[in-house]
Amino acid sequence: MQKILVANRGEIALRILRTIRKMGIRSVAVFSEADRNSPHVLYADEAVCLGPAPSNQSYLNGDKIISLAKQLGVDGIHPGYGFLSENAVFAQSVEDAGINFIGPSPAAMHIMGNKLAAKDCVKKYNIPMVPGINNAIEDIGLAKKTAGEIGYPILIKASAGGGGKGMRVVEKEEDFEEQMQRASSEASSAFGDGAVFIEKYVSAPRHIEIQILADKSGNTIHLFERECSIQRRHQKVVEESPSSVLTPELRKEMGAAAVMVAKSCNYFSTGTVEFLLDESLHFYFLEMNTRLQVEHPVTEMITGIDLVEEQIKIARGELLRFTQDDLTINGHSLELRVYAEDPLNNFLPSIGTLTKYIKPAGEGIRVDDGYEEGMTIPIYYDPMIAKLVTHGKNRAEAIQKMKEAISAYKIEGVATTLPFGSFVFNHPAFLSGKFDTHFVKKFYTAEKIKDQQQANANAAAIVAVRYWMELQKITRPVENKSTGWKRRQA
Structure with missing residues (x-):
């Protein structure tokens, strides 16, 4: 591949473009009118406007993206995540146009894109x-x-479905029909498909996913797990790797199961197999995501493997360059999704201009973002600003680095999930590793963050007063009795 078009925006587009440049491949960025001055547009070798801001007129316009790719002599299209990344029809159209789709086959995407078809495939x-x-x-x-x-x-x-849409918990039989109708209606509105199914509700699950990597010759490995149990509205906010509860034996068993899921549909490229883990450490297949995950950096941090680079190599027909036995877990990594959302107001989007934007830096700190100071968060897209990632030799060190990184991350102009992240990484349940997907429901309230912010403000005021008093001691006038003159100490 000599030229790759990235069919996405924001932080993931910029992250993919960096790997493309590292590999010595030319790049094309696409953008909407709202993203004209975004960093990913300026970073690419070429950039083309897709159209107006709304997604259906820009980033979801698959026909226009393919047409532009053909005009520009593009060899491959990387979809990132979201938008067209799991659209089997788009993937097939890319292949039909003689362009490499940097992802799995349309057939595998079609099977795993439907939860019922996926269950039938792996059973x-x-x-x-x-x-x-x-x-x-x-x-x-x-x-x-x-x-x-x-x-x-x-x-x-x-x-x-996905992202919690078309999902309802039913506590008793008399509520069944009403909740089923609501779930079906929501699913039809969100996905154009009102089909629903039922399963036992696991009351206190942990969300564990396994990263897999497979080439086109059937060589398939897993790159260990990610713990994704800290969620709001069924969507992840904090991820880490490895999980604090998996034993080596369970990790091996879940990894083998994930590999079999991939093999069941002749999968190649990167992919993620998601499981629920109950209180007794029994795991259950949930679904497979046929794309690069938002939280892929934590896997990269503990394995040293660039997953985007591997995707590109697989797409051009290369074999995996390592086996399962070559892989080991190096330390611990955490990720906080920094959204333009207000954790004090039910995590509602907070749209505005970044009047201050200063990123943390240092050893073991990684920031994947797509914004700069002075830019505006558009209302049209997902409100993610960045992914804040830390890595340490163990979990305690990774957590400490995360706390320091959150403190050093200065964002003004919009509300963000940084205070929520601080709440999580200081909470006893998270520190002990004894938590599940109901963490927010069990432990979090906006009042707790307000109390913590007030406590921090009080502490800062006390420090400021003490500093002022010490300064007064240093600079107070000293009287010279022999002359009557007064001078200040140096």
């Missing part, structure tokens, strides 16, 4: 799955009977 490999109905609900009476057999609470989920 013959005896991979553990949550008890339930693994096909779309057509007979409500049968569904209610099954729900009674597996026991409430149960979870109604959209077949084509």
